[in-house]
Amino acid sequence: MASLEDLLKKNYRVSWCAISAFLILALLVPALNAQTDRPLGNSPLSSGVLAARAFRAGLLHPETGTLPEEGFPASLSCPTAPCVFPNVLASEGGQPVNEDPVAVNPKNPLQILTGGNDYNCGNIQGFYATGDSGTTWTHTCYPGSGGEGDPVVGYDLNSVAYAGGIQNGDYVLSSSTDNGTTWSTPVVVSKPLLGYLADKPWLEIDTNGSSPLKNVLYVSGTQFASNSDSEISVSHSTDGGKTWTTKVVDTKQIYPNQVDQFSDLAIGADGTVYVSWLRCPATTGDCGDTVASILLSKSTDGGNTWSAPVTVTTVTLVPNACGGGFYGCLPNTNERVSNIASNAVHGSGSTAQVYLCVYNWTGSQMQVEVIKSTDGGTTWGAPVLVSTSTKGDQFFQWINLAKSGQVAVTWLDRRNDASNLKYQPFYTVSINGSTYGANHPLSTTMSNPNNDGFGGTFMGDYRTHVWNGSAIDAVWMDTRTNVSQDEAGGALIK
Numbered sequence: 001m002a003s004l005e006d007l008l009k010k011n012y013r014v015s016w017c018a019i020s021a022f023l024i025l026a027l028l029v030p031a032l033n034a035q036t037d038r039p040l041g042n043s044p045l046s047s048g049v050l051a052a053r054a055f056r057a058g059l060l061h062p063e064t065g066t067l068p069e070e071g072f073p074a075s076l077s078c079p080t081a082p083c084v085f086p087n088v089l090a091s092e093g094g095q096p097v098n099e100d101p102v103a104v105n106p107k108n109p110l111q112i113l114t115g116g117n118d119y120n121c122g123n124i125q126g127f128y129a130t131g132d133s134g135t136t137w138t139h140t141c142y143p144g145s146g147g148e149g150d151p152v153v154g155y156d157l158n159s160v161a162y163a164g165g166i167q168n169g170d171y172v173l174s175s176s177t178d179n180g181t182t183w184s185t186p187v188v189v190s191k192p193l194l195g196y197l198a199d200k201p202w203l204e205i206d207t208n209g210s211s212p213l214k215n216v217l218y219v220s221g222t223q224f225a226s227n228s229d230s231e232i233s234v235s236h237s238t239d240g241g242k243t244w245t246t247k248v249v250d251t252k253q254i255y256p257n258q259v260d261q262f263s264d265l266a267i268g269a270d271g272t273v274y275v276s277w278l279r280c281p282a283t284t285g286d287c288g289d290t291v292a293s294i295l296l297s298k299s300t301d302g303g304n305t306w307s308a309p310v311t312v313t314t315v316t317l318v319p320n321a322c323g324g325g326f327y328g329c330l331p332n333t334n335e336r337v338s339n340i341a342s343n344a345v346h347g348s349g350s351t352a353q354v355y356l357c358v359y360n361w362t363g364s365q366m367q368v369e370v371i372k373s374t375d376g377g378t379t380w381g382a383p384v385l386v387s388t389s390t391k392g393d394q395f396f397q398w399i400n401l402a403k404s405g406q407v408a409v410t411w412l413d414r415r416n417d418a419s420n421l422k423y424q425p426f427y428t429v430s431i432n433g434s435t436y437g438a439n440h441p442l443s444t445t446m447s448n449p450n451n452d453g454f455g456g457t458f459m460g461d462y463r464t465h466v467w468n469g470s471a472i473d474a475v476w477m478d479t480r481t482n483v484s485q486d487e488a489g490g491a492l493i494k
Contacts, residue, residue: 038324040336040458042286044228044259046200047336047461048099048117048149049166051454052124062095062119063453081470084442090128092139095119096453097126099460100475104468105155106207109133111179112468113161114475115142115151117460123147127163129180138179144172144186150461152203156215162203162241164189164219171201171219173241190235190246194225198233200461204265204273213271213302217241220263220275223248228255232263232277236303249275249297249306256282261327262340262461270348273299274377275306276341276356280317280327288320288328294341294358296377312380313371315339315360324457328361331393332421333449338461342398346405352376353433357399357409366393368411372433386428386436391415394426396459396476402467407433410442410465410474422446425476427465442474451479 039059040050054060091097097116105111110133118126121141129138142151146168154162161180164173172186192198201221206213217237224230230253235246253260263277276296280287295309317339318328325336342357354373359366360383369383387394392414399409406429413426425442450456465474 038457040324042320042324042326044230044255044261044282044287044326045197045224046150046261047338047458049197049199051458052117052148055119055124060454082440084440088134090114090130090134090137091116091118091126092120098477099149099151099462101151101153101203101464102466102473102475103153103155104466104473105159105161105179106157107155107159109468111155111159111161112473113153113155113163113180115153115163117149117151121147123167124149125151125165125167127151127153127180127183129161131179138181140180140183142186143174143183150200152201152219154203154205154217155207156205156217156240157207157209158215160240162205162217164201164203166198166201169197171198171221171235173203173217173219175241187241187244189219189237189241189244190221190233193223193233193246193248194229194231194252196226197224198222199224200262202264204267206267206271206273208267208269208271210269211267211271215240216271216302218265218267218273218303219244220265222261222263222277228259229253230255230260232260232275234265234273234275234299234303234306238302245303247303247306250295250309253279256285258282259287262338264340264342266343266345266354268345268348268352268376271300271302272345272348272352272376273303274343274345274354276312276343278339278341282326286320286326287317288325289361290317291315292317292339294356294371296343296354296356298377310377310380312341312356312373313358313383315358316362318361318366322457330395330449330459331366332419334455334457335449335452335459336457337395337459340397340462344399344401344407346401350376350378353405355399355401355407355433356380357397359395359397365390366395368394368397368409370399370407370409370433370436384434384436386411387413387426387439389413389415389439392417392420392423396463398462398464400465400467400472402470405433406431406467408465408467408472409436410472410476412463412476413439413441416441417446421450422448425463425474427472427474429472442476443478445478445480447477447479448482449479451482452477
């Protein structure tokens with residue numbers, strides 16, 4: 001069987017499902033010492049918001065640097081799965097881009113949408129769309145002003161594309177009927193319910209054809225008060241994003257006793273919506289090295305009411321050893337690192353299979369694990385490790401399901417660096433959601449987080465993947481230029 005390196009060198013591609021996103025990031029912080037000079041601050045707010053504000057305050061300075069745009073030949077094949085395809089530059093390059101979601105049009109798998117905090121744009125928000133599985137890309141700067149990061153993307157069953165993020169403390173969203181070539185004027189999804197910031201949104205659209213709530217849009221996020229009190233909310237729209245209703249999922253958490261942050265959404269075949277998030281104590285000044293709870297709530301009426309939250313599991317967050325990581329620091333670096341409770345669901349009602357994916361700090365290693373429910377999220381099994389490797393940290397995890405129920409987990413992994421510094425993107429697949437197969441790297445190149453363009457202090461809060469038919473399209477942070485952080489993406493056929 002050909003090695004992964006050989007597969008990466010081949011110019012294989014299946015035209016309907018091979019995507020690569022190569023989004024450039026290069027933010028330079030001159031002569032920063034993360035122990036004493038922290039441009040992002042030790043704050044519970046999302047890193048995208050903090051970075052945008054630091055940039056506008058003159059504390060962060062983008063560094064120009066790009067890789068040449070690449071493209072796939074017209075036809076690729078995959079004789080023996082898995083086949084991992086080369087990366088492609090999706091953004092326009094030059095100035096930095098980071099934190100990118102990815103979505104595939106359920107009616108046309110040739111159409112893929114991604115985006116990021118784009119410092120080529122005056123609004124620091126850019127989106128990139130392809131109609132040919134990643135050979136060519138349309139680059140657009142998002143309309144509006146006051147962009148503060150955390151981009152979101154999606155498609156509905158009418159092939160309408162959606163993109164948004166945070167502007168001036170609000171969640172906003174736009175639509176596009178030409179696959180991201182042009183965007184409508186941003187509509188406010190939610191203003192800050194607690195008066196300060198609507199933070200870290202995530203978008204999901206009900207694309208289940210049999211769902212009574214198909215095409216309903218949902219945006220989850222964290223509502224912050226100026227004193228860092230927090231609560232999770234979910235907004236929903238039944239008219240294609242023109243008007244919105246916002247509901248609080250749980251009670252307000254009083255800082256510093258507890259902080260709610262990092263929500264994610266998934267939707268079952270019957271339209272049931274699941275929202276998960278992290279809750280951690282900050283009584284010592286931050287959440288680093290604390291035991292955090294992973295919570296889940298669901299709505300069966302389109303987001304109007306929400307169930308009492310269930311504690312799925314508890315995890316230990318990595319220590320804040322660098323001093324500037326409110327939720328912990330990536331070991332051996334000054335990088336702030338998040339722990340997003342990514343979720344996914346297959347099926348309906350009381351027999352729905354629901355999955356949560358997080359990392360847990362063992363005291364010597366960050367390990368990615370998956371927790372599964374077979375009764376619609378009421379009860380949960382024990383956490384299952386996706387990797388048996390005891391070498392190197394595993395972080396920035398994501399989970400997503402194929403229509404068949406196959407589970408794919410992707411993450412960043414340091415097992416191949418004896419110094420536990422450089423990382424590669426990895427993936428694994430499970431047929432039953434209980435046991436996971438071999439771990440495979442998505443890149444033959446390792447990345448050094450110290451070359452992130454932020455002086456080694458900010459890699460972003462997340463990276464993602466999505467199923468596209470039989471392919472898994474993944475994006476990650478990559479520093480192969482040795483100058484700054486790039487967001488690289490690749491497709492594989494499973």
